Every structure is written in C-alpha cells, then in structure tokens.
Amino acid sequence: MDYCPHTPDDIKQMQAAIGVAGVDELFADIPQKFRLKQIPDIPSAMSELETVSVMSELARKNKLPQLTLTGAGAYHHFIPAVVGHIVGRAEFYTAYTPYQAEISQGILQAIYEYQTMIAHLTGTEIANASMYDGASAMIEAAVLCAKMSGKTKIIVARSVHPEYRQVLQTYCWANGYSVVELAYMPSGQIDLNALQNELDDQVAAVLVQSPNFFGVIEDIAPVADDVHKKGALLVAGFTDSTSLGILKPAGAAGADFVAGEGQSFGNPLNYGGPYLGIFAAREKFMRRIPGRLVGATEDKKGRRGFVLTLQTREQHIRREKATSNICSNEALCALAAGVYLAALGKNLRKLAELNIYKTQYLKNKLLQLAGWQEVFTAPVYNEIVLRCPDSKKLNEKLKNEGIIGGYELQKDYPELENSLLLCATEMISKTGIDRVVDIIK
Amino acid sequence: MELIFEISKPGRSAADISKSDVPVFNIEDAISKKYLRNDLDLPEVAEIDLIRHYTNLSRRNFGVDLGFYPLGSCTMKYNPKVNENVAMLPGFTGLHPYADAEFSQGNLQLMYEMQKYLCGIFGMAEFTLQPAAGAHGELTGMMMIKKYFEKKGRKRRVILIPDAAHGTNPASAALCGFDTVELRSNSEGGVDIEHLQSLMTEDVAALMLTNPNTLGLFERNIEKVAQIIHDKGGLLYGDGANANAFMGKTRPGDLGFDVIQLNLHKTFSTPHGGGGPGSGPVGVGKALIDFLPIPRILKTGDKYSWSEKFPDTIGRVRSFYGNFNVIVKAYAYIRSLGAEGLTHATEMAVLNANYIKEKLKPYYDLSYDRGCMHECVFSGKRQVAENGVHTTDIAKKLIDYGYHPPTIYFPLIVPEAIMIEPTETESKETLDIFCEAMISIAREAKENPDGVKNAPLTTPVTRLDEVLAARKPDVCWKKP
Numbered sequence: 001m002d003y004c005p006h007t008p009d010d011i012k013q014m015q016a017a018i019g020v021a022g023v024d025e026l027f028a029d030i031p032q033k034f035r036l037k038q039i040p041d042i043p044s045a046m047s048e049l050e051t052v053s054v055m056s057e058l059a060r061k062n063k064l065p066q067l068t069l070t071g072a073g074a075y076h077h078f079i080p081a082v083v084g085h086i087v088g089r090a091e092f093y094t095a096y097t098p099y100q101a102e103i104s105q106g107i108l109q110a111i112y113e114y115q116t117m118i119a120h121l122t123g124t125e126i127a128n129a130s131m132y133d134g135a136s137a138m139i140e141a142a143v144l145c146a147k148m149s150g151k152t153k154i155i156v157a158r159s160v161h162p163e164y165r166q167v168l169q170t171y172c173w174a175n176g177y178s179v180v181e182l183a184y185m186p187s188g189q190i191d192l193n194a195l196q197n198e199l200d201d202q203v204a205a206v207l208v209q210s211p212n213f214f215g216v217i218e219d220i221a222p223v224a225d226d227v228h229k230k231g232a233l234l235v236a237g238f239t240d241s242t243s244l245g246i247l248k249p250a251g252a253a254g255a256d257f258v259a260g261e262g263q264s265f266g267n268p269l270n271y272g273g274p275y276l277g278i279f280a281a282r283e284k285f286m287r288r289i290p291g292r293l294v295g296a297t298e299d300k301k302g303r304r305g306f307v308l309t310l311q312t313r314e315q316h317i318r319r320e321k322a323t324s325n326i327c328s329n330e331a332l333c334a335l336a337a338g339v340y341l342a343a344l345g346k347n348l349r350k351l352a353e354l355n356i357y358k359t360q361y362l363k364n365k366l367l368q369l370a371g372w373q374e375v376f377t378a379p380v381y382n383e384i385v386l387r388c389p390d391s392k393k394l395n396e397k398l399k400n401e402g403i404i405g406g407y408e409l410q411k412d413y414p415e416l417e418n419s420l421l422l423c424a425t426e427m428i429s430k431t432g433i434d435r436v437v438d439i440i441k
Numbered sequence: 442m443e444l445i446f447e448i449s450k451p452g453r454s455a456a457d458i459s460k461s462d463v464p465v466f467n468i469e470d471a472i473s474k475k476y477l478r479n480d481l482d483l484p485e486v487a488e489i490d491l492i493r494h495y496t497n498l499s500r501r502n503f504g505v506d507l508g509f510y511p512l513g514s515c516t517m518k519y520n521p522k523v524n525e526n527v528a529m530l531p532g533f534t535g536l537h538p539y540a541d542a543e544f545s546q547g548n549l550q551l552m553y554e555m556q557k558y559l560c561g562i563f564g565m566a567e568f569t570l571q572p573a574a575g576a577h578g579e580l581t582g583m584m585m586i587k588k589y590f591e592k593k594g595r596k597r598r599v600i601l602i603p604d605a606a607h608g609t610n611p612a613s614a615a616l617c618g619f620d621t622v623e624l625r626s627n628s629e630g631g632v633d634i635e636h637l638q639s640l641m642t643e644d645v646a647a648l649m650l651t652n653p654n655t656l657g658l659f660e661r662n663i664e665k666v667a668q669i670i671h672d673k674g675g676l677l678y679g680d681g682a683n684a685n686a687f688m689g690k691t692r693p694g695d696l697g698f699d700v701i702q703l704n705l706h707k708t709f710s711t712p713h714g715g716g717g718p719g720s721g722p723v724g725v726g727k728a729l730i731d732f733l734p735i736p737r738i739l740k741t742g743d744k745y746s747w748s749e750k751f752p753d754t755i756g757r758v759r760s761f762y763g764n765f766n767v768i769v770k771a772y773a774y775i776r777s778l779g780a781e782g783l784t785h786a787t788e789m790a791v792l793n794a795n796y797i798k799e800k801l802k803p804y805y806d807l808s809y810d811r812g813c814m815h816e817c818v819f820s821g822k823r824q825v826a827e828n829g830v831h832t833t834d835i836a837k838k839l840i841d842y843g844y845h846p847p848t849i850y851f852p853l854i855v856p857e858a859i860m861i862e863p864t865e866t867e868s869k870e871t872l873d874i875f876c877e878a879m880i881s882i883a884r885e886a887k888e889n890p891d892g893v894k895n896a897p898l899t900t901p902v903t904r905l906d907e908v909l910a911a912r913k914p915d916v917c918w919k920k921p
C-alpha cells in the first residue's frame with residue numbers, strides 16, 4: 001500500500017519549485033557515511049488484500065477461550081454497541097489533542113462529561129482527562145505526594161496488584177524514594193496495626209487498593225484516619241472500575257487520590273492495552289495534579305465552551321518543573337468510558353449486582369467440591385480467592401478445554417499455595433460455570 | 442450544545458442489563474451496608490438521545506479525515522482504514538493479557554516481529570513495546586540510562602537538553618530524578634558545539650537530542666556531537682518523534698544514538714484519538730539491553746513466551762505489555778508499506794515540507810533559511826511588527842479557511858513560531874490551496890488586520906476565555 005498521492009508529474013513540479021533535481025538532494029545534511037541503502041529485515045510491501053490476509057492469519061494463531069475466569073487487573077465485560085460506533089467516528093479518532101479549542105468542542109465537551117462522571121463515581125471533586133493505565137495512575141499519584149511533601153517514604157499494601165507494586169518500585173527507585181510493603185490480615189484486608197507501626201512523619205503516601213488484588217473490599221475510612229493523623233496522604237486504587245457502581249467510593253471515605261484502571265468501562269481486553277488510567281483527587285490538589293484537564297468557560301458571545309485548562313501544570317509549559325511528563329494520554333479510551341457510563345447510567349449498579357451474583361454462584365459451586373476452601377473472610381466484589389487441591393493441574397485441565405482458569409497467586413504470594421484468584425463477570429453464564437465445575441470434578 | 446446531564450431524564454436508560462441466570466439475593470447479605478454506596482448520579486438517556494448527543498459532538502470536532510492538519514511535531518498523517526479493520530479482529534481484541542502463551546501465540550509473534558522490524562528501521566539492537574506514549578518512552582529511556590550508570594557504580598546527575606527540545610524531554614528527565622541543563626542552539630539551528638563541549642562532564646549521564654530537531658533541521662554535526670558525549674562516557678538519547686524525516690535514509694543507531702523512543706501514533710500512522718492512545722516503543726544499543734523493562738518475549742524454536750528472568754531490568758513502567766492494539770495497527774502499516782514504502786513516505790514528507798517552505802518564505806519570516814526536513818518553522822514576527830497580528834491570530838484565521846492550524850509558539854526559541862508539518866499523505870493540490878490561504882492571510886494581516894484578529898468566525902464558538910478557565914476552574918459539572 002502507498003498512501004502518498006504524488007504522481008511523477010507532481011514530484012517533478014515540486015522539485016522544480018524547490019530547486020532540486022531529485023529528492024535525494026533534500027537529504028544532503030545526512031553525512032554520506034551514514035546513508036542507508038535499504039531498510040533491512042522488513043518483508044516486502046503488500047497490497048491491501050495481502051495485508052488483510054497476513055493479519056487474519058496472525059489473529060488466527062491466537063486461540064480465543066470459551067470463557068475466562070481470570071480478572072486480576074483486566075476484565076471481560078460486555079461493551080454496548082453504541083460505544084464502538086461513537087469511538088469509531090473519524091471526527092473523534094483522527095483528531096489530535098484539542099489545543100485549538102474552537103474546532104475541538106466535541107472531544108472537549110465529551111471529556112468534560114467524562115471528568116464529571118468519574119469525579120462523582122470516585123467520590124472526589126476533580127478527575128483528569130486520563131493517564132496511561134491503572135498502574136501508572138496510582139504510581140504518579142504516589143510520586144506527586146512525595147514531590148508535594150518532600151517526604152520520601154511510600155507505604156503500599158501487599159494486596160495491591162503485583163504489577164502495580166512493580167511499577168511503584170521502578171518509579172521510586174528512579175526518584176530515590178523508599179517503599180515499604182504492608183501485610184494483609186487473614187480476613188484479606190489490610191493490617192491496620194502494621195500500618196500504624198510503619199506510619200511515621202517521613203511517609204508521603206500510603207497506597208491501598210479496593211477491591212484489592214484478592215477481590216476483598218477494604219474498609220477505607222479507618223485507613224484514611226490513620227494516614228492523615230501522621231500527615232501523610234492516601235492513594236486508593238481499583239482495578240475493576242465497575243465496582244464503583246455499587247461500592248462506596250474511596251473518595252467519600254477520606255482518600256486524597258483515587259486512581260485506578262478504567263478498562264472495564266467500555267474498553268476491550270485488547271491483550272493488555274490500550275487501557276485507561278483514571279486519576280481523581282480532592283479539589284485542593286487541582287493545580288498540582290498531572291494530566292490534561294478540560295474546563296468550562298465562555299466565548300466572546302457568552303456561549304458556553306470548553307478548553308484545556310491549568311496547562312501551566314503540564315510539560316509543554318513548565319518543562320522540568322511540570323508535575324508530570326505526560327503528554328499523549330488515553331483520550332479515545334476515556335471517550336469510550338464516557339459513552340459506556342452514559343449508556344448504562346444507573347444500570348451500572350444492576351451490572352455490579354449481576355457480577356456479585358455470578359461470583360457468589362461460582363464460589364458456592366466450587367466450595368461444594370472436595371478440598372476447596374475460601375482463603376479470606378472479608379466481603380468481595382467480583383473476584384475471590386479459593387484454595388484447591390492442585391491449582392496447577394486444575395488450570396492445565398481447564399486450558400485443555402479451551403478455558404482460561406484462575407490466576408495462580410503463588411508466584412506473587414508464595415504463602416498462598418494452590419490458591420486461585422477467580423473472577424466471574426456478567427459475561428459468564430450459569431451453564432458456563434456449571435461446565436467448569438463439571439470439568440474440575 | 443447541552444451536556445449529557447442536561448438531557449437526562451430519570452427513568453430512561455440506553456444500555457440494559459441481562460436478568461440473572463444464577464440465584465439472586467440481597468446484596469447486603471453478602472456485603473455489609475457500610476461498604477455500599479447509596480447514590481449513583483449518572484446520566485439517564487435513551488439510546489437515540491445518547492447517539493445524537495455524541496454524533497453531534499463529533500460534528501464539532503476536526504480530524505485528519507476532514508481536512509489538512511499540519512501540526513508540526515505531531516505527524517498527522519492519514520490513518521489507513523485497513524489498519525483500523527484488522528485491529529478489530531476478535532483474535533486481537535479478545536484475549537486477556539494473562540492468557541496462557543498457548544492462547545496468544547499470534548499476539549506474541551506480532552510483538553516479537555514488530556520489535557525486529559523496528560530494530561531494522563532504526564539500527565538498534567533491541568526494542569521494548571511497553572511504554573504507552575512518547576513521553577512514557579522517554580522516561581523509560583531515562584531509567585535505563587540511570588541503571589546503566591548505577592551498574593557501573595557511578596551516579597551521574599545531569600541530562601543535557603537543547604533549548605529547542607519538546608517539553609516532555611526535561612519533564613521526563615526530572616521525573617527520573619535527574620537535573621537538567623539547557624544546551625544552546627547555534628545560528629544555524631543546530632547544537633552549539635562549543636557550548637556542548639563546555640557542558641559535557643563526567644557528571645553528565647546523557648544528552649537528549651531530537652534529530653532532526655524541532656526546527657525540522659538535521660544535526661549536521663551529529664558525528665561530533667556523539668563523539669563529545671561518548672568520549673566522556675556519556676550516552677546519547679534520541680527523541681525519535683521526528684522519525685518521519687529519515688526512514689530508509691539513515692538510522693539513529695548508525696548515527697551513534699544509544700537509546701531512542703518512537704511514537705507509533707506519529708510516524709507509524711496510528712490514530713491520535715483526540716489525544717491518545719499512543720505508543721512509545723524504546724530501542725536500545727547493546728549496552729542497554731539488560732536494563733529493558735520486563736516482561737520480555739522469548740522465542741524458543743517457533744514458540745513465543747513471556748519471561749521476567751532479567752535480573753538487571755529497570756522493572757515495569759506500566760501494567761501488562763504495552764498499548765497492544767495500537768501496536769497491531771503500526772505492525773500492519775509496516776507490513777503493508779514495506780521498506781520501500783517507508784522510505785517513499787519519508788521522501789514525500791520531506792518533499793512536501795520543503796515545497797511549503799519555498800512557497801511561503803516570501804510572506805513569512807523563515808526562522809532558519811536552510812533545507813528543512815519533514816517540517817518547517819516560520820515566525821510571525823513580521824506580521825506582529827506590521828500591524829500587531831500575532832501567530833495566534835494567523836492560526837485562528839486558518840480555521841476559518843477550513844484548516845487545523847499548524848503548531849504555534851513551539852519551539853520556544855523561535856518567537857511567534859509557526860511549525861508546519863504536512864506529512865507525506867497530502868497532495869500537491871492540498872499544499873497549493875493551503876499556501877494560498879496562508880498568503881491570503883498574510884495579505885489580510887497587512888491590509889485588514891482586524892479581520893485576522895477577530896477570527897475564527899465560522900466555528901460553533903469563537904475564541905474562548907482561557908484566563909477565566911484558569912482563574913475559576915470548572916472541571917466538573919455541578920447541578921445548578
């Protein structure tokens with residue numbers, strides 16, 4: 001395929017206008033010794049038909065599962081048809097960042113609406129226009145806390161997603177911050193005593209996740225109290241954003257920042273990306289938070305309009321003094337989330353309830369099998385940890401039936417042997433669950 | 442236009458939820474009431490109103506598919522539709538990232554081959570596809586540089602950054618705990634070699650260089666620059682945002698760059714999406730391979746798998762593997778263009794930019810009169826001097842002519858900067874008509890400046906009060 005419209009005649013005329021005999025002259029500034037003859041290691045060009053053929057072949061090398069019991073940070077939810085139709089509109093997806101507000105009112109207003117819905121869902125006052133994913137959103141909140149306070153100690157619950165904790169370690173190493181991991185209790189919730197022991201006046205931020213990696217719902221309010229008593233800030237994360245449809249948001253329980261993964265709002269699994277970093281905060285942090293912000297204002301005729309605002313926080317203005325380096329974000333994924341939320345409306349709660357019913361049914365059926373036990377005691381949303389006789393063998397068996405089993409916790413939590421993190425969303429039918437149980441039997 | 446909240450009516454809904462096929466129960470029996478929320482203030486609209494709302498919003502938005510979008514530094518080239526289609530194949534969209542390797546061989550192969558192709562195009566030894574955007578890639582590169590010196594038992598605190606650099610460069614260095622020092626440009630628009638020599642010490646970890654730079658100019662002294670850095674044991678970081686200027690002509694790896702980041706949403710034609718998602722792969726020379734983020738793809742025979750067994754890795758910069766669906770589109774682009782297509786794209790991009798430069802230079806001050814590459818930078822200072830017409834005004838007037846304006850007020854070293862990057866997917870006629878518009882505006886700025894200063898007049902809203910938006914920020918709608 002070639003998307004250049006230039007005919008040989010065009011090229012001749014343009015060369016003449018510029019005053020060169022051939023395009024090669026335009027590359028005269030590249031020293032001869034560094035000129036490339038041909039790009040190596042790339043297969044030959046293909047027609048559109050061949051491109052489709054090759055890509056379809058590659059896609060076929062994947063195996064789509066019959067059903068999946070894994071959540072662990074990425075969730076199989078139903079995406080209403082409206083979402084794809086809206087984000088597939090070229091006026092949206094072929095546009096760039098709305099720096100020229102007059103011709104970008106569409107995306108600006110859509111993101112303003114998204115910000116509003118997210119602030120409400122998270123129980124905060126402000127939400128930005130997106131970060132890369134749940135991990136980077138949570139971790140940039142932590143880094144911001146450190147930068148604002150000048151303190152260098154970060155506390156993170158072990159029950160936060162293992163990959164999120166890895167990202168935290170990486171960012172903290174880069175900035176010279178220290179990280180302390182907090183144990184969880186037999187209930188599955190964070191160990192408040194351990195938290196109180198670690199909290200001192202050197203702590204910039206405490207990171208918890210709710211529901212946490214074990215699916216367990218944390219009691220945020222007492223955590224927030226302890227954290228604030230020691231002059232630190234609380235960052236509360238989440239990985240399945242549909243939980244916000246039924247659970248009391250961390251913002252309402254005292255969290256300073258609520259940052260997590262928004263993929264569940266209208267974005268496909270997509271093998272891990274692009275996803276959606278949701279970043280929300282208390283109003284007092286408005287002038288420090290990272291990421292783009294859409295604000296409402298007026299034009300010369302007093303009509304309501306929207307612009308990117310408080311850009312003085314951002315890299316293109318503050319440069320090395322910016323609160324983050326983020327430029328391109330996940331705007332189209334945020335648009336998808338906004339459409340999704342507008343479509344579901346109050347039915348988001350019904351969706352969350354359905355997820356809870358499915359998970360409880362899965363749990364009850366599995367607990368009827370010999371040797372299966374609940375590992376934690378605290379309430380869960382749509383994921384649960386169960387111990388079974390042989391988790392490796394079980395997942396192998398399920399795999400051979402084309403089913404993605406549970407997430408094996410042992411590799412991240414060596415103390416949780418034969419324990420599986422299982423997720424049931426609205427996408428799993430009763431028959432599906434029954435079939436899984438039959439296979440395991 | 443009304444907000445979605447303003448067209449809501451209690452009792453309406455667009456999406457429905459299936460009835461449960463498993464036993465239902467009182468939620469409070471499973472989850473204590475104290476964990477439950479008792480408010481859910483989301484829009485309540487019928488599907489038709491939802492569709493109309495967003496469709497009408499889209500009609501207030503300008504994308505490449507509507508018209509010429511010469512945003513310098515952003516490479517707003519045409520987004521091929523076949524790439525959109527193949528990226529939607531269920532095989533690519535439907536897999537959970539934690540699916541066993543047996544389920545995801547196609548995805549793994551795609552990413553592995555993508556890394557290989559990028560190595561070939563850019564002359565690097567290995568690539569990571571993990572970063573979600575260019576800035577994220579810059580940060581990843583900074584982290585690998587930091588680890589490199591840490592491994593040598595050295596702590597170098599400084600990153601040198603040219604004054605023409607994109608803001609993400611110093612911001613990324615700072616987010617990695619480095620100090621930044623500004624490097625001057627010379628009268629030719631290249632690096633001031635003497636200044637570089639004086640700044641290069643053994644406390645400098647790296648120079649972050651964009652080549653060609655944000656003026657669209659190729660660094661003529663690149664060999665000398667690389668030598669100065671390397672002689673003192675430093676590393677040369679390349680911001681590859683302008684890769685559209687040199688594909689098939691030269692390679693950063695051959696020019697002496699030790700690490701570079703790319704922007705798939707620029708050079709490799711994936712859509713900008715209204716601000717994202719992008720993808721910022723990072724390529725490294727041999728010296729930095731060990732520090733690449735995990736996990737990395739292993740190929741054993743003809744089977745692919747993920748591995749975290751790399752003890753010197755910087756770790757992770759995000760969850761999962763990268764913006765995979767964006768990578769799918771870029772992969773399809775590379776496969777369909779082939780080596781010859783990528784080279785041709787670069788040639789036409791540079792031809793287009795030089796053509797515009799020649800046509801406009803009698804009317805606007807050219808910041809540096811030498812051959813540009815894929816973008817050219819003008820200054821609006823002549824128009825300011827004549828009648829107080831600023832670059833902002835020129836940009837807004839272009840909107841009335843049906844264009845998205847070029848990048849303005851960047852790079853910072855050019856006063857009243859106008860940065861035009863046409864890309865290769867624009868025809869000669871499009872460029873001719875655009876230049877006519879620019880020339881017309883230059884004339885109007887001379888003869889009827891108010892006509893330019895009052896623009897735009899043809900849009901749903903006129904110039905918006907940004908001062909008000911910053912002074913009294915309203916970033917979240919509140920019910921009146």
